[in-house]
Amino acid sequence: AGTRLTDVAEYAELQAPAIYYYYASREDLIEAVMFRGMSDLRIHLQQELDALPPDTTPMDRLLSAVAVHLRHGLELSDYARAAIRNSAQIPERLRARQKKELAAYNRIWQRLLAAAVADGQVRDDLDPRLAQRLIIGALNWSAEWWDPRRHSVDILVVNAQAFVRHSLAPVAKPNKRKPRPTNRLDSR
Template identity: 50%
Template sequence: MARKSASAPTDDSIETGAESKAVRTRKRILDAAAYVLSRKGYAGTRLSEVAEIAELQAPAIYYYFPSKDDLVEEVMWAGIADMNVHVGGVLAEVPAEVRPIDRILVAVEAHMRHELEISDYTTASIRNAGQVPEKIRVRQLEEEAKYGKMWRALFDDAVAAGELRSGLDPVIARMLVLGALNWAAEWWTPERGSLDTVVRTAQDIVRNGLSPGR
């Protein structure tokens, strides 16, 4: 598997013996499920393949997850929860004097790199949002609401600073920006161009689309 991301944080330092092994095995199953789900989708995800990648016998998965849907639900939630932590952490490191529009561009890069380069969980969560049964998305939707609040604050700050073009609806603009960023998970591969180029292009489009004309 080419990339990994943490799901729900765990502190293995406080675990010992069999319990620690169980935590690691559960994480291995989740990593494998995120990998398969991000590439083959909900319908194409088979527990037998997840088990093979996790180096387990397929029946062993049921010790940790009662069903495929329980496993997928955890991955779907973790993908957005992890994105929330990652993008929030990146923004927290941005100096206070940085302009609101530039903070949006920082968030654009953090979102795209996490979605396309860092996290199979986030890729799986984004790509399968419209494929999984609604009952699986309850926790994921709660995390999406928190993530959306972070982006609303970014756009609200840009509006207050006069850094969005006149007549632009900030709510619609925000939803279109996030939709475009998420759609990259459906089409981007390294063969289509470097991720650096994709990020720079997205930032240019967002800056020029949102900012007042000069």
Template identity: 50%
Template sequence: MGVGSPSERGERRGRKSIQTRTRILDATAKVLSTKGYAGTHLRDVAEVAGVRATAIYYYFDSRDALVEEVLWWGLADLRRHVRDTLDAAGPCDNRIDRIMMAVDAHLRRELEVSDYTTASIRNTAQIPEHLRTRAGKEAADYGRMWHQLIEDAAHEGEIRSDMDLFVVRMLLLGSLNWAAEWHRADLVPVATVVTSAQALIRQALTAPHAAQQTVATLG
């Protein structure tokens, strides 16, 4: 008959609803990543998503509910991506190499791949406390992953013994996250940011004997 059965029409409506919800989330991530929490308004989100502002309330109870979803997803996606990258490490990758892989994965996700991750990194500290529960849990889990990375490298003697490992983690993640604030793709390629960060971090962390072993291996 051309119009489809009731179940077929329901399936089409369901797919369209999911697509519209996704467009709204994508638009929110884009607006948040550039304008911040205070500057994000539903009319801006609606314009980017191509929907009426009133239609957003069909999917989300409030602007804060929409923001909370985006920030949680951004951190969850970042953690999964870095975890997958580390799981793909080869047997020849030492502990410092794994830290460098994580640095690469974090920066590229933050700076060139995901508006969600950029929005999360730039806005989690700005949102009201009651919206931070899910995002805060993801951030804590992500921090523990980095803690384990650094602890493993220290246990293998690959990190200088005069380093406080908690301070190392906080400074390292802080510097990676701060890149979202200053980086401009038209001035500095992301690849340059990644290689510069890796060189700086490797030089700062590597124990002298581990550095000598690396040079000997390369030689």
């Protein structure tokens, strides 16, 4: 949000005016970074899902998506981290391409949840659309508080997967014990 072009130029090992050779304005640069972040994340997720064995359960596919989202956003892509952290802070006029990518990304998650629901791996008292938003919101928020000095991404992924699995899993129905038949002699 408060990044200056001189900061970007220094990071890219360029003189600040050289950035204008590639981007007409600071806003164009921001839009390109945000689009690239969402696009890369969507493409990476789809590639990882496509690489899973065909017999992978819908829940395991969903948990793979959790891992991809966290690893890509926290370890692999500064673009994705920028898109996740700053998407709500950029002006509406800069969001058009990013919104299309976000919609495509959300469709992948919708299909994952729909498959898990169809397979009976999701509680029937949950709205899958709300569950999806809650999951992605929680995963995105980790970019704000996760500190690699405190614990690894591996630990974060395992915890997030357990949280998602147990939050979505059908609730075990309590065993209703049948009342024992009473013996007429007992009723005296």
